[in-house]
Amino acid sequence: MRVLGIDPGYAIVGWGVVEYAGNRFAPVAYGAVCTDKDTPFEQRLCEVYDGVLDICKRYQPQALSLEKLYYQHNQTTVIGVAEARGVILLAAAQCGIPIYEYTPMQVKQAVTGYGKAVKKQIQEMTRILLKLPAIPKPDDTADALAMAVAHCHCATSRLSGLR
Known part of the structure; x- marks a missing residue:
């Protein structure tokens, strides 16, 4: 299974794109789509969309794993992130990738076995599972790889429950 x-x-x-087979993980590729703070917001959304669409076409994942949006502290930020999520979901949907x-908490549980793990624990366990020499930077890339690993664990758990 290949997961983005x-x-x-x-x-x-x-x-982060991860290949999962026989309880073994292999990193395929990872990185970050970055936009400039001085670029108009709508153009930043176009850049996010184009970047994710390119990743979907290049690596052809079988699933997209994404964090559920939750309101934390800054109402302005959550709206912008929601809009970015929208173009990410659109890119995946246009490529026919299930989301x-x-x-x-589900990611923490799936990656570390502990639903209240701290960020460093998740990143280190992701690094170990993927046999990476170091935790990828920026943190957003490491978090994305954790999302992929979490889906691999959760999807196979669901499938084994169907037998």
Whole structure:
């Protein structure tokens, strides 16, 4: 199974493609789509869309794993992130990629086995599972890889429950 994990945003969209077979993970590619703060917001959304569409076409994932949006502190930021999520979802839908959403607690549980793990624990466990020499930077990229790993664990758990 090939999964694209995305940490949504409009300044930085972390992404990571992971291959999962036989309980083994292999990183395929990862990085970030970055937009300039001085660029008009609507153009930033175009850049996010184009970047994610290119990733979807280039790596042809079988699933997109994305964090569920939740309101944290800044109402202005959450609206912008929601709009960025919209263009991300559109790009995936246009490529025919099924979309799966997970809460932060579900990701923590799936990656570390502990629903209240801290960010560094998640990043380190993701690094170990993917056999990476270091935690990818920026943090958004590491978070995106964790999203992909979480979906691999959750999807196979769902499938094994169907047997």
